[in-house]
Amino acid sequence: MSVIVKGIPASQGKVRGKVIIVKTQKDYKKVKEGDILVTRHTDPSMVLIMQRAAAIVTDQGGLTSHAAVVSREMGTPCIVGTKNGTKKLKDKQVIEVDADKGTVNTVG
Amino acid sequence: MKVVNFYRKILEAYSPEDPFSYHGTNKMYNKEEVSRITKRLKWQQNNPEALREVNKLLASLASITYAIYNDFFPCLGREFHGPYDVSKAFGKGTCMISRDYFNIKPTHLWKHCKNYKYKSVNVLGIYRNLKIKFDFWGNYISLDDMNRKLLYYAVIVDGKQASTPKRIKEISEYLAKKTVEQVRRVDRMSFEQTKLQFQKMAESFFKEMYDAAGIDWRPTREMKEKIKGKKLLKHFTQWAEGRIITPKEIKRGKRILDPRINIHYDKKVPE
Known part of the structure; x- marks a missing residue:
C-alpha cells in the first residue's frame, strides 16, 4: 500500500471503496451508497450524496469547512485540504481512506 | 475597551x-x-x-x-x-x-x-x-x-x-x-443581490440586542449605498476561491485571533 494523496484528517475512520470524482451537479447521480466522494469542495446541495458516501475527500478546506463539519456530524471519515485529490485520484479507482492519518492509499 | x-x-x-x-x-x-x-x-x-x-x-x-x-x-x-x-x-x-x-x-x-x-x-x-x-x-x-x-x-x-x-x-x-x-x-441571485444579503446577515448578528433596545437592526440606506456597484476586496475574493492560507497569513491570523487556535491552520488535530 502506498500513499496517493495527503490532507488534513477532519473526521476520523478508515474505509475502502470506489472513487467517484464530483466536479459538477451532473456528477451527483454517479455517487452510490458506499462510494468515496472526491471533490474540490463540498456545498450544501451535496447533502444527499454526502449521506451516501462511505468517505469524503476534498481538495480545499480546513477543519471548519462544510465538508469537515458535516462529515463529523455523520461520523463519516473525511480528509480535507488535499490540494490535488481530484487530479491524482481516478474515477472508479478502489482506494483506502485513512482519515485517522489523513492519507488516501492504494489498495493491494 | x-x-x-x-x-x-x-x-x-x-x-x-x-x-x-x-x-x-x-x-x-x-x-x-x-x-x-x-x-x-x-x-x-x-x-x-x-x-x-x-x-x-x-x-x-x-x-x-x-x-x-x-x-x-x-x-x-x-x-x-x-x-x-x-x-x-x-x-x-x-x-x-x-x-x-x-x-x-x-x-x-x-x-x-x-x-x-x-x-x-x-x-x-x-x-x-x-x-x-x-x-x-x-x-x-x-x-x-x-x-x-x-x-x-x-x-x-x-x-x-x-x-x-x-x-x-x-x-x-x-x-x-x-x-x-x-x-x-x-x-x-445576482452579485449585487448576494452582497446585500450578506450585509443583512452580518447586521443580524445582534438582532436580539437591537430588538431589545428598540433599534432597527437592518442595514440603513447609507450602508447599502456604500457597497452598491463595488467589487469584493482582493483578499476576500481569493478566500472565496478557496486559496490555501500561507504561513505568513497563519502568523498574522494567530496574532489577531486566539493564538491557541491551531485547528484552523495546523494539519494535526489537537490533543
Missing part, C-alpha cells in the same frame, strides 16, 4: 463557566437545567438503525444551516454546547452534548422561510468517556469515535420530541430537500 468589555460580559452571561472556551467547554445550561433535561426527556437507546437516521439528520441540519446562513456560527442559527456532566443520571463518565439548531427558519433573512415546517431542532446525546473539546467559535473536535460512544439520544423538534427513526428520517429528508432548493435560490 468599553466595547470589548461589553462583549466579554455577553459571553460571561451566556457561558459563565468557560466564556472563551479556554478549557475546551461551551456550557450554556446550568446544573439545574441539565438535571431537568435528563429527567424530562424520553431517552432513546443508540442502535444501528437509529444512529444512521440521527447522523443523516445531523448532516441535513448542518447543510440547511449552511445553505441559509452560508456559514456555521453560534449567532447564525446553531449552537453546539457541552459537555455536561450527567453521571448522576447515566453513570460514571457520562456527559451530554447538545447540537442546538435553534433557528433554521430565519424569516428576518429569507421571506420564503415562513413556509418551512420546522424552526428549531436540538439533537442531544449522552456519551460515555468521550474526549471532546469545544473552541471559541462553537466547533467541537473529538478524537473518539462518537458513534461508538453514544449511549442515548433525544431529538427535540420545535419543543416536541421525535421518538422514532421513521420520524427522524422524515424530518431529515425534508430538510435535505429544502437545502437543495435554497442552494439553487442563492445560485440564481
Whole structure:
C-alpha cells in the first residue's frame, strides 16, 4: 500500500471503496451508497450524496469547512485540504481512506 | 475597551463557566437545567438503525444551516454546547452534548422561510468517556469515535420530541430537500443581490440586542449605498476561491485571533 494523496484528517475512520470524482451537479447521480466522494469542495446541495458516501475527500478546506463539519456530524471519515485529490485520484479507482492519518492509499 | 468589555460580559452571561472556551467547554445550561433535561426527556437507546437516521439528520441540519446562513456560527442559527456532566443520571463518565439548531427558519433573512415546517431542532446525546473539546467559535473536535460512544439520544423538534427513526428520517429528508432548493435560490441571485444579503446577515448578528433596545437592526440606506456597484476586496475574493492560507497569513491570523487556535491552520488535530 502506498500513499496517493495527503490532507488534513477532519473526521476520523478508515474505509475502502470506489472513487467517484464530483466536479459538477451532473456528477451527483454517479455517487452510490458506499462510494468515496472526491471533490474540490463540498456545498450544501451535496447533502444527499454526502449521506451516501462511505468517505469524503476534498481538495480545499480546513477543519471548519462544510465538508469537515458535516462529515463529523455523520461520523463519516473525511480528509480535507488535499490540494490535488481530484487530479491524482481516478474515477472508479478502489482506494483506502485513512482519515485517522489523513492519507488516501492504494489498495493491494 | 468599553466595547470589548461589553462583549466579554455577553459571553460571561451566556457561558459563565468557560466564556472563551479556554478549557475546551461551551456550557450554556446550568446544573439545574441539565438535571431537568435528563429527567424530562424520553431517552432513546443508540442502535444501528437509529444512529444512521440521527447522523443523516445531523448532516441535513448542518447543510440547511449552511445553505441559509452560508456559514456555521453560534449567532447564525446553531449552537453546539457541552459537555455536561450527567453521571448522576447515566453513570460514571457520562456527559451530554447538545447540537442546538435553534433557528433554521430565519424569516428576518429569507421571506420564503415562513413556509418551512420546522424552526428549531436540538439533537442531544449522552456519551460515555468521550474526549471532546469545544473552541471559541462553537466547533467541537473529538478524537473518539462518537458513534461508538453514544449511549442515548433525544431529538427535540420545535419543543416536541421525535421518538422514532421513521420520524427522524422524515424530518431529515425534508430538510435535505429544502437545502437543495435554497442552494439553487442563492445560485440564481445576482452579485449585487448576494452582497446585500450578506450585509443583512452580518447586521443580524445582534438582532436580539437591537430588538431589545428598540433599534432597527437592518442595514440603513447609507450602508447599502456604500457597497452598491463595488467589487469584493482582493483578499476576500481569493478566500472565496478557496486559496490555501500561507504561513505568513497563519502568523498574522494567530496574532489577531486566539493564538491557541491551531485547528484552523495546523494539519494535526489537537490533543
